[in-house]
Amino acid sequence: MNRFDVDLHPATSGFTAQEDAADQDTAPYIPDARECMTCGACVSGCPTYKVRQHENFGPRGRVRLFERVLRRQEGLSDGEWQALDACTLCRACETICPSKMPYATLYRQTLEARESRAREPLVIRLLLGTLAQSGARQRALGGLVTVIQASGLQGLLNRLPVSTTRNGLGRMAKLLPATRLRRPAPRFSITSAPTRRGRIDLFTGCIASALDTATHHAAVKLLTRLGYDVGLLADQACCGAIHAHHGQADEARASARRNIEAIAASRADRVLHSASGCGAFFSEYPSLLKGDATAAPSDMASRVADIIDFLADNDALDTLRFRPLTARVVVHEPCSQRNVLRNQAAVYRLLDRIPGLDVTPLPGTNLCCGAGGTRMLTEPEIARPLRDDKVDAAEASEADLVLSANLTCALHLSSGLRERGLTTEVMHPVQLLANQLA
Numbered sequence: 105m106n107r108f109d110v111d112l113h114p115a116t117s118g119f120t121a122q123e124d125a126a127d128q129d130t131a132p133y134i135p136d137a138r139e140c141m142t143c144g145a146c147v148s149g150c151p152t153y154k155v156r157q158h159e160n161f162g163p164r165g166r167v168r169l170f171e172r173v174l175r176r177q178e179g180l181s182d183g184e185w186q187a188l189d190a191c192t193l194c195r196a197c198e199t200i201c202p203s204k205m206p207y208a209t210l211y212r213q214t215l216e217a218r219e220s221r222a223r224e225p226l227v228i229r230l231l232l233g234t235l236a237q238s239g240a241r242q243r244a245l246g247g248l249v250t251v252i253q254a255s256g257l258q259g260l261l262n263r264l265p266v267s268t269t270r271n272g273l274g275r276m277a278k279l280l281p282a283t284r285l286r287r288p289a290p291r292f293s294i295t296s297a298p299t300r301r302g303r304i305d306l307f308t309g310c311i312a313s314a315l316d317t318a319t320h321h322a323a324v325k326l327l328t329r330l331g332y333d334v335g336l337l338a339d340q341a342c343c344g345a346i347h348a349h350h351g352q353a354d355e356a357r358a359s360a361r362r363n364i365e366a367i368a369a370s371r372a373d374r375v376l377h378s379a380s381g382c383g384a385f386f387s388e389y390p391s392l393l394k395g396d397a398t399a400a401p402s403d404m405a406s407r408v409a410d411i412i413d414f415l416a417d418n419d420a421l422d423t424l425r426f427r428p429l430t431a432r433v434v435v436h437e438p439c440s441q442r443n444v445l446r447n448q449a450a451v452y453r454l455l456d457r458i459p460g461l462d463v464t465p466l467p468g469t470n471l472c473c474g475a476g477g478t479r480m481l482t483e484p485e486i487a488r489p490l491r492d493d494k495v496d497a498a499e500a501s502e503a504d505l506v507l508s509a510n511l512t513c514a515l516h517l518s519s520g521l522r523e524r525g526l527t528t529e530v531m532h533p534v535q536l537l538a539n540q541l542a
């Protein structure tokens with residue numbers, strides 16, 4: 105059973121009885137605060153509550169704000185909207201709530217219902233606009249980063265003050281990878297193995313298409329050695345998560361429709377994604393597109409998988425040999441992996457393939473690192489202390505490497521390690537596996 109069988113069927117997904125009922129028609133499920141028992145079980149695991157220690161910065165308080173907006177059609181104060189904006193959407197609250205509040209769905213509906221909002225900082229508007237486009241503009245983003253790196257401009261940008269205002273330019277500059285970007289992976293690669301096992305298309309995403317090319321090259325290397333021809337999924341769009349997280353549900357729906365069509369048109373046996381954040385948002389497509397007559401029927405459940413699951417469960421991996429590596433690595437388990445895909449165990453199974461590797465979870469990995477899509481740019485007062493806790497843990501572990509399967513978490517952690525003067529590299533687990541291929 106792949107993880108879409110888990111995530112797309114509410115009875116086994118952590119999605120809820122309430123949402124089951126809502127699935128009967130096309131109306132969105134609207135919460136009733138009485139369904140929240142106010143037990144507070146969700147509060148202690150909430151990263152934003154940990155930092156702000158205020159009821160509205162935790163899930164219990166936010167559920168009440170959802171109810172006021174969605175059911176009672178009340179307006180919220182600026183402070184209440186700020187409390188909602190600060191949510192990193194880590195979804196730890198969903199995993200623990202005995203009433204099974206469909207927190208992420210309610211959050212998205214509430215942001216969508218917001219009548220007006222302060223204009224986002226220019227940097228964020230530009231980023232969202234770029235990522236809503238596919239192909240050329242995303243590749244241009246990668247080209248721009250390459251030019252910044254090659255020209256030495258990155259050093260200059262890094263000296264911009266990291267202001268705690270919502271202007272994100274200084275913070276965005278500090279997130280750029282310190283190592284030179286690789287060119288995008290080839291559009292199509294033919295297997296080098298004696299036995300051909302099929303064809304895979306890679307969903308490379310938006311920011312990752314520009315900034316995580318090393319992981320895509322690693323995926324191509326592993327998969328072609330295993331016996332698969334590998335293509336880049338044609339006509340793909342951003343998964344849509346970043347827009348939904350900013351209340352731009354129409355843009356998110358447009359991306360979802362386009363990805364569903366791209367996957368339906370693909371001739372590959374499977375479509376694999378490598379960023380856990382994208383995979384987690386794919387599982388929201390049914391709820392996002394509920395009642396949308398223009399959405400094509402989706403065969404995503406049977407065709408899409410996380411590359412980590414695909415590799416860990418693939419018997420053909422026994423045909424590959426991996427060079428030993430005497431190193432200590434700590435694994436940061438992104439919230440999208442822990443709380444939505446719930447496949448973090450597969451990472452450790454994969455890493456077991458590398459002889460000599462000392463692998464442990466990053467201490468405190470059950471709490472969000474604060475990246476939260478773009479929250480690391482827009483909510484620095486919350487994102488930085490959460491990130492610094494992770495940097496403390498990585499430093500204390502004396503790890504040689506930090507692994508993370510979600511690009512935004514990796515960028516956020518990398519910038520924290522660099523600011524601390526540490527040279528510890530952060531990479532995707534698949535990259536480490538490909539590096540050690542014999």
Ligand code: SF4
Nearest residue numbers: 150191192194195197
């Ligand atoms: S999604 Fe995460 S940050 Fe948001 S309320 Fe739930 S636990 Fe808190």
Ligand code: SF4
Nearest residue numbers: 140141143144146201
């Ligand atoms: S865990 Fe669920 S029921 Fe308990 S306070 Fe949080 S939202 Fe309400």
